Amino acid sequence: MFATTLETDHHTLPPLPTPPVADLRLLEEVAAATAGVSRLEMCIQCGTCGGSCPSSADMDHTPRQLFAMVRAGMRDEVLRSNTPWICVSCYHCVVRCPQGVHIADVMYTLKSMAIRVKLYADSTAPDFSQTFVDLVENYGRSFEFGLATRHYLKHFPLRLPGMAPKGLGMITRGRMDLTPHRIEGIDKFKAILARAKELEAAS
Amino acid sequence: MTKYLYYPGCSLETNARAYYISLMAICEPLGLDLEEIHDWNCCGATEYVGISLTPAYALISRNLALAAKQANGTRTVVAPCSACYLNLAKADYYMRESPKLGEKVNKALAAGDLHYTPGSLDVRHLLDVIVHDVGLDAVRRAVVRPLSGLRVAPYLGCMVPRPDYEHRWSNPEYPNELDQVLKALGAEVIDFPLKTHCCGGHMTQIGPPVAYELIRRLIHAASEYQADLMATLCPMCQLNIDAYQGEMNHFFGTYYHMPILFFTQLMGLAFGKEPQELGIGKELVDSRLALARIGVEVPEAEAAPAPRRPRKAKEGLPMPRMPEEKELIR
Ligand code: SF4
Ligand code: SF4
Numbered sequence: 001m002f003a004t005t006l007e008t009d010h011h012t013l014p015p016l017p018t019p020p021v022a023d024l025r026l027l028e029e030v031a032a033a034t035a036g037v038s039r040l041e042m043c044i045q046c047g048t049c050g051g052s053c054p055s056s057a058d059m060d061h062t063p064r065q066l067f068a069m070v071r072a073g074m075r076d077e078v079l080r081s082n083t084p085w086i087c088v089s090c091y092h093c094v095v096r097c098p099q100g101v102h103i104a105d106v107m108y109t110l111k112s113m114a115i116r117v118k119l120y121a122d123s124t125a126p127d128f129s130q131t132f133v134d135l136v137e138n139y140g141r142s143f144e145f146g147l148a149t150r151h152y153l154k155h156f157p158l159r160l161p162g163m164a165p166k167g168l169g170m171i172t173r174g175r176m177d178l179t180p181h182r183i184e185g186i187d188k189f190k191a192i193l194a195r196a197k198e199l200e201a202a203s
Numbered sequence: 204m205t206k207y208l209y210y211p212g213c214s215l216e217t218n219a220r221a222y223y224i225s226l227m228a229i230c231e232p233l234g235l236d237l238e239e240i241h242d243w244n245c246c247g248a249t250e251y252v253g254i255s256l257t258p259a260y261a262l263i264s265r266n267l268a269l270a271a272k273q274a275n276g277t278r279t280v281v282a283p284c285s286a287c288y289l290n291l292a293k294a295d296y297y298m299r300e301s302p303k304l305g306e307k308v309n310k311a312l313a314a315g316d317l318h319y320t321p322g323s324l325d326v327r328h329l330l331d332v333i334v335h336d337v338g339l340d341a342v343r344r345a346v347v348r349p350l351s352g353l354r355v356a357p358y359l360g361c362m363v364p365r366p367d368y369e370h371r372w373s374n375p376e377y378p379n380e381l382d383q384v385l386k387a388l389g390a391e392v393i394d395f396p397l398k399t400h401c402c403g404g405h406m407t408q409i410g411p412p413v414a415y416e417l418i419r420r421l422i423h424a425a426s427e428y429q430a431d432l433m434a435t436l437c438p439m440c441q442l443n444i445d446a447y448q449g450e451m452n453h454f455f456g457t458y459y460h461m462p463i464l465f466f467t468q469l470m471g472l473a474f475g476k477e478p479q480e481l482g483i484g485k486e487l488v489d490s491r492l493a494l495a496r497i498g499v500e501v502p503e504a505e506a507a508p509a510p511r512r513p514r515k516a517k518e519g520l521p522m523p524r525m526p527e528e529k530e531l532i533r
Contacts, residue, residue, distance in 0.1 A: 036297030
């Protein structure tokens with residue numbers, strides 16, 4: 001009697017899930033794209049990083065979870081995670097990690113990988129970085145007024161410098177230049193960046 | 204006078220002009236001869252490496268290459284800005300750690316007729332140079348107007364004490380070097396538990412509520428310790444706590460008033476300089492009341508921006524709060 005019931009139950013069980021396609025190169029790829037020796041392969045999943053992180057509450061995954069996902073080859077989920085974008089590069093985790101993983105730098109790598117394949121949920125942060133970089137590439141120096149104007153126009157129109165009391169205060173106190181400063185060796189500077197971009201694309 | 208190669212960084216020429224002005228004013232009493240790296244470029248802040256690695260490191264390393272070329276009699280680069288310091292120091296360190304990165308960067312630099320041999324320079328932060336080269340005794344000797352009675356919260360933020368691959372600080376999470384300098388000036392230095400916590404960094408630009416909460420925690424703690432002001436060594440920390448304090452108050456419906464100055468400005472005051480020579484008055488959160496405690500009178504600043512009406516506190520974030528917080532909510 002018992003045996004029959006069990007057998008019937010067994011037949012009604014849902015089919016087993018199909019395992020995802022293995023993407024075992026992800027870990028290698030992330031490590032290779034990180035400055036210095038990332039030591040990401042050495043993560044022992046202790047969780048010290050997440051426990052030290054001031055912004056983990058806002059993260060989709062703690063750094064530890066994210067690194068497990070990298071090892072598991074969950075490319076899509078990793079690159080869609082907001083975690084690298086919420087990381088404020090405070091380096092608390094980095095000095096506490098028992099394995100010396102360059103956690104903050106891995107976060108930078110994951111950001112650049114997500115940008116390359118346009119996998120990010122919110123474009124505010126990538127846009128900000130890109131605008132900052134565009135201005136620096138053009139002048140050799142950063143240009144806050146230009147950055148704030150362009151960035152705020154798109155994402156926070158009410159905070160436009162010069163409109164908000166803060167912006168006005170910054171300008172009247174001589175803390176925000178209205179024109180950018182261009183370095184002298186701008187041509188060679190641009191040549192260096194162009195060559196660096198070729199090298200990056202080839203790697 | 205000891206000679207150093209000096210990398211000011213973009214902030215010191217714009218939003219942190221007060222840091223620049225005050226640093227120039229205290230060079231002489233400290234015996235620092237800072238020679239600016241000619242035609243330096245932006246270090247990329249915390250933005251460039253999140254976009255593309257090789258260009259980011261080539262950008263940083265152009266400065267190292269220029270500095271190495273210019274070096275006459277010194278191999279120490281001093282940076283007062285924390286992001287600049289970290290980027291320069293990290294680039295040098297990572298290129299040593301991974302020769303492949305160094306090769307790539309040098310291939311790129313070659314397009315601009317430059318080259319940098321990793322490890323040929325020593326990248327150091329200004330505070331490190333003041334504590335370890337100039338020395339606290341020399342600082343004490345230069346004091347003519349002790350900051351007695353001024354309660355100061357020393358605030359370093361993240362990127363100077365960490366990751367500290369070269370072990371330059373007493374502790375990467377709770378260093379005491381800034382405390383020591385401020386004590387040498389005669390200030391009453393509070394043991395500030397959040398001294399190396401994050402100011403929010405660029406989150407003020409991309410996710411303001413996250414940054415507001417981090418800023419609030421810092422200002423709240425400094426107020427609870429009854430600090431008259433905070434002293435920092437980071438342009439980003441100064442900007443977030445000073446320029447965004449109004450927005451933060453508005454967001455939480457609070458009325459905090461916590462001025463934040465660069466430690467070099469306090470050094471200048473202790474060395475007998477006038478506030479105008481130190482860029483005091485450029486801060487948005489007025490420091491006049493605090494400085495009156497040490498008998499320093501700051502002339503009326505430029506027209507202050509109109510105060511905003513704070514909103515109700517209920518719009519605060521669902522974030523962890525410290526147990527017995529008494530906020531200044533009305
Ligand atoms: S602290 Fe280091 S070893 Fe531990 S989980 Fe985080 S990255 Fe892995
Ligand atoms: S560096 Fe990033 S991940 Fe690490 S503790 Fe800080 S915010 Fe969290």
